[in-house]
Amino acid sequence: MPTTVPAYGKEAAGRLASMADVTASxxxxxxxxxxxxxxxxxGLQARAATLGTRSIKNTAKAYAIDLAITMIxxxxxxxxxxxxKVRALCAKGVNPDPTDRTVPKVAAICVYPDMxxxxxxxxxDSGIHVASVATAFPAGRAALPVKLAxxxxxxxxxxxxxxxxxxxxxxxxxxxxxxxxxxxQVKEACRREDGSAAHLKVIFETGELQTYDNVRRVSWxxxxxxxxxxxxxxGKVAVNATPPVTLxxxxxxxxFHAATGVQVGVKPAGGIRTTKxxxxxxxxxxxxxxxxxxxxxxxxxxASSLLNDLLMQRQKLSTGRYSGPDYVTVD
Amino acid sequence: MTFEYAPAPESRAVVDIAPSYxxxxxxxxxxxxxxxxxxxxxxxxxxxxxxVAQAGAQDVDRAVRAxxxxxxxxxxxxxxxxxxxxxxxxxxxxxxxxxxxxxESLDNGKxxxxxxxxxxxxVAAHFFYYAGWADxxxxxxxxxxxRPLGVAGQVIPxxxxxxxxxxxxAPALACGNTVVLxxxxxxxxxxxFFADICRQAGLPKGVVNILTGDGTTGAELVAHPDVNKVAFxxxxxxxxAIARTVAGTDKKLTLELGGKAANIVFDDAPVDQAVxxxxxxIFFNQGHVCCAGSRLxxxxxxxxxxxxxxxxxxxxxxxxxxxxxxxxxxxxNSAEQLARIKSLAEAGxxxxxxxxAPACELPDSGYWFAPTLFTGVTQAHxxxxxxxxxxxxSVLTFRTPEEAVEKANNTPYGxxxxxxxxxxxxxxxxxxxxxxxxxxxxxxxxxDPASPFGGYKESGFGREGxxxxxxxxxxx
Numbered sequence: 060m061p062t063t064v065p066a067y068g069k070e071a072a073g074r075l076a077s078m079a080d081v082t083a084s085x086x087x088x089x090x091x092x093x094x095x096x097x098x099x100x101x102g103l104q105a106r107a108a109t110l111g112t113r114s115i116k117n118t119a120k121a122y123a124i125d126l127a128i129t130m131i132x133x134x135x136x137x138x139x140x141x142x143x144k145v146r147a148l149c150a151k152g153v154n155p156d157p158t159d160r161t162v163p164k165v166a167a168i169c170v171y172p173d174m175x176x177x178x179x180x181x182x183x184d185s186g187i188h189v190a191s192v193a194t195a196f197p198a199g200r201a202a203l204p205v206k207l208a209x210x211x212x213x214x215x216x217x218x219x220x221x222x223x224x225x226x227x228x229x230x231x232x233x234x235x236x237x238x239x240x241x242x243x244q245v246k247e248a249c250r251r252e253d254g255s256a257a258h259l260k261v262i263f264e265t266g267e268l269q270t271y272d273n274v275r276r277v278s279w280x281x282x283x284x285x286x287x288x289x290x291x292x293x294g295k296v297a298v299n300a301t302p303p304v305t306l307x308x309x310x311x312x313x314x315f316h317a318a319t320g321v322q323v324g325v326k327p328a329g330g331i332r333t334t335k336x337x338x339x340x341x342x343x344x345x346x347x348x349x350x351x352x353x354x355x356x357x358x359x360x361x362a363s364s365l366l367n368d369l370l371m372q373r374q375k376l377s378t379g380r381y382s383g384p385d386y387v388t389v390d
Numbered sequence: 391m392t393f394e395y396a397p398a399p400e401s402r403a404v405v406d407i408a409p410s411y412x413x414x415x416x417x418x419x420x421x422x423x424x425x426x427x428x429x430x431x432x433x434x435x436x437x438x439x440x441x442v443a444q445a446g447a448q449d450v451d452r453a454v455r456a457x458x459x460x461x462x463x464x465x466x467x468x469x470x471x472x473x474x475x476x477x478x479x480x481x482x483x484x485x486x487x488x489x490x491x492x493x494e495s496l497d498n499g500k501x502x503x504x505x506x507x508x509x510x511x512x513v514a515a516h517f518f519y520y521a522g523w524a525d526x527x528x529x530x531x532x533x534x535x536x537r538p539l540g541v542a543g544q545v546i547p548x549x550x551x552x553x554x555x556x557x558x559x560a561p562a563l564a565c566g567n568t569v570v571l572x573x574x575x576x577x578x579x580x581x582x583f584f585a586d587i588c589r590q591a592g593l594p595k596g597v598v599n600i601l602t603g604d605g606t607t608g609a610e611l612v613a614h615p616d617v618n619k620v621a622f623x624x625x626x627x628x629x630x631a632i633a634r635t636v637a638g639t640d641k642k643l644t645l646e647l648g649g650k651a652a653n654i655v656f657d658d659a660p661v662d663q664a665v666x667x668x669x670x671x672i673f674f675n676q677g678h679v680c681c682a683g684s685r686l687x688x689x690x691x692x693x694x695x696x697x698x699x700x701x702x703x704x705x706x707x708x709x710x711x712x713x714x715x716x717x718x719x720x721x722x723n724s725a726e727q728l729a730r731i732k733s734l735a736e737a738g739x740x741x742x743x744x745x746x747a748p749a750c751e752l753p754d755s756g757y758w759f760a761p762t763l764f765t766g767v768t769q770a771h772x773x774x775x776x777x778x779x780x781x782x783x784s785v786l787t788f789r790t791p792e793e794a795v796e797k798a799n800n801t802p803y804g805x806x807x808x809x810x811x812x813x814x815x816x817x818x819x820x821x822x823x824x825x826x827x828x829x830x831x832x833x834x835x836x837x838d839p840a841s842p843f844g845g846y847k848e849s850g851f852g853r854e855g856x857x858x859x860x861x862x863x864x865x866x
Contacts, residue, residue: 106662113395
C-alpha cells in the first residue's frame with residue numbers, strides 16, 4: 060500500500076542542487092532541454108511493441124493482476140459526479156470484488172477537488188489515498204492564482220495527492236521557465252500546515268504535445284521542478300497514454316534517477332482498459348526501471364474501467380472459467 | 391515477490407517431424423543412392439530431431455537431370471502462370487507459418503519470437519514479391535524479353551534456413567529457372583517441409599529439388615557440369631572455393647558471404663534507440679547474421695554513457711529455451727560454431743580487450759553463449775577483423791566523422807553498416823562514403839523483399855532481393 064515518499068539522501072539532494080544551474084535562467088533551461096538526446100520515433104515504437112509481446116502467464120499473470128490492482132488510481136472525473144457516485148467508487152476501491160476478499164485494495168481514488176472531502180470521509184482509515192485533479196483540470200487554462208487556490212483547496216479538504224495539469228500552451232510556445240515556475244509553485248501549494256505535503260503528479264497531456272522530443276523535455280522539466288510523479292494525460296482528449304510515450308517517460312525517469320539519485324514515479328492514464336494492456340505496461344516498467352518501481356509508490360494506472368477487467372481475469376484464473384460483466388460491480 | 395515471467399513455451403504439437411527424410415528429387419522423396427544418412431539435432435538440448443539422407447554424386451546428378459527436364463516446360467510457361475504457383479506457395483507458407491516457425495526454432499535454435507515475427511513473414515513476403523515480378527520481367531530493365539538461365543544450383547546457410555531458401559528459390563522460379571537447393575547440414579528440416587509445400591501447391595515435378603547433405607554434397611552440386619547458375623550464401627572461405635570451381639566455366643555466380651559490419655554511433659544519436667539498434671544489430675539470431683553489427687564504433691565523447699546504457703540493456707536480455715516466447719537469445723547453432731565463438735572470444739582477451747557479459751544462467755545441455763561485449767578493442771585485434779558469427783560485440787571509438795568512415799571501411803568485408811545520428815545531412819554524407827551493400831540509418835537489421843541485399847569486397851558479389859535480384863537469374 061502507498062507509503063510516504065522517503066526523504067532523499069544527502070547525496071541525492073546534493074546532486075539535484077548541482078543541477079540547479081540548468082534552471083537558473085530561461086536560456087539555460089532551454090539549452091539543457093534541447094540538449095537532451097533525441098528520440099527516434101520508429102525505434103521507440105518498435106521497442107514498445109517488442110515489450111508488448113512478452114508472454115505473461117500463470118503465476119506471473121496472477122502476480123501481475125494483483126499488482127496492477129494495487130496500482131490503480133480509481134477515477135471518476137465527470138461533470139455529473141455526485142457524492143453518492145464517489146462513495147460507491149470508494150467502496151469499490153476498498154473492496155473491489157465482493158465475492159473474493161483476497162483481492163487487494165486500489166492505490167487511490169481520484170476525484171475533482173469538490174469531492175475530496177466526500178472521498179476522504181468514505182475511505183476512512185482504509186489506507187487508500189485520495190487524489191485530486193487540481194489546477195483548472197483538464198484544460199489548465201486559468202490564471203496561476205486560480206490554479207494555486209484550486210490546489211490549496213483540494214489539499215485543505217484532505218487530498219493526499221494532487222494531479223496538476225501543465226500549461227501546454229506555454230510549453231508549446233517555448234516558455235519553459237513559465238511551466239517550470241508554475242510546477243514549483245503548485246508543489247509549494249501542496250504543503251500542509253503541519254509541514255507535510257501532498258504528493259504532486261504532473262500531467263503533460265502528451266496527446267497535445269505531439270512529438271516524442273517534447274515528451275522527453277517536459278519529463279525532465281517537471282522532474283527538475285520537483286514532480287513526485289509524471290503522468291501522461293488527463294483522459295479527456297483523443298490520444299491518451301500510449302505504450303511508446305509511457306516507455307519514453309520511464310526512460311526519462313531512469314536517466315533522471317541516474318543523474319540525481321531522485322526517484323520519480325510514472326502514471327499512464329486514459330485508455331488503459333484491459334488486463335492485457337496493463338500487463339504490457341508492467342512489463343515495460345520491469346524491463347526499463349526494474350523492481351524498484353514495481354510498487355504503487357512509484358507506478359500507477361489512471362483508470363476507471365481497467366479494474367473490472369482485472370477482476371474478471373482474476374476470477375478466470377481462480378475458477379478456470381470466464382464469468383462476465385455481471386459478475387463484477389459496475390461501480 | 392518479484393515479477394518472474396512464467397515459462398511460456400510454444401507447443402511442439404503443431405509440427406510433425408518424421409523420424410527420417412529422403413531427398414526431394416523430381417517431385418518425390420527418395421533415399422540416397424548409397425543409403426547414407428545423418429542426424430539433425432536441436433541445438434537447444436542436443437535432442438535428435440530426425441535423420442536425413444546424405445546426397446552423393448549420383449543423387450546430385452539425378453536432381454540436376456530432373457531440374458533440366460523440368461526446365462523446358464517451366465521456362466515455357468507464361469509468367470502469369472508461374473506467378474500463380476508462387477502466390478500459391480506464399481499463401482501456403484502463411485497458412486503453415488506457425489508450424490514452420492516452431493520447426494525452424496527447433497532445428498536452428500533461434501528464439502520463436504524471431505522465427506515467428508521476423509523469418510516467416512519475410513519468407514512469405516519474398517514469394518509474394520517475386521510472384522509479382524514473374525509476369526513483368528520485360529519491365530525490369532533487362533531487355534524486352536529476358537531469358538532464364540536454366541538449372542540453378544543453390545547452397546544456403548544455417549542461420550536463416552527458410553528465409554535464405556526463399557531468397558534463392560523465389561526469384562529463380564519467377565524468372566523461369568529450375569532449382570536444385572542444398573540446405574545446410576545442421577538445419578535441413580525446413581527445406582524438406584518446403585518440398586512438401588511445393589507438392590501441396592501442385593508445382594510441376596522437378597522444378598524444385600532439395601538435396602540434404604554436407605559440404606561434399608554442395609561441392610558436387612556446384613561442380614556439376616549441367617548447372618547453369620550457382621548461388622551461394624555462407625562463409626567467405628567456402629565462397630572462395632566455389633569461385634575457384636566455377637572459374638573458367640560459363641556458369642553464372644553470385645556469392646553472399648561474411649561481414650564485419652560497423653555500427654556507428656555519433657554523440658547526437660537518439661541514445662535509447664541506438665542501444666536497441668546495437669542490441670538488435672549483434673544479438674539478433676544470436677549474432678548468426680552475416681550483416682550483424684559486430685563492430686560498434688562509438689564517438690569518444692559519449693562512450694561511457696553509451697556503454698553504461700548498453701550494459702544495462704544487455705543485463706535484461708533473456709537467454710534460454712528458443713521455444714519460450716519470452717526468450718530473446720536462443721542457442722548457438724552447433725558445437726563447432728560454439729567452439730569457434732569461444733576461441734575467438736579467448737583471442738580477444740589474450741590480445742588485451744576487456745570482456746564483459748551480464749550475469750546469466752545458461753542451460754546445462756545444448757550449445758549456449760552469453761551475450762558478450764569487448765571494450766578497448768583496436769583495429770589490430772582479431773575480434774575487430776574476423777567474423778565471429780556469434781553474440782559478441784567489439785567496441786571501438788572514433789573522434790570525427792572522417793575517422794569513423796575510415797575505420798568502418800578498414801575491413802576485408804563490406805556487407806552492411808549502421809549510422810546513428812539525429813543529423814540527416816551527416817547520415818547521407820556517410821552513407822555515400824561507406825563501402826557496404828546496405829547502410830542503415832537510425833535502425834539496423836531491417837529487411838524487405840523490395841530492397842536489394844549483397845556485399846562489397848570479401849562479402850561477395852551480386853544482389854538478392856528487389857529488382858536487382860532478378861538479374862542473377864536472367865540471361866542479361
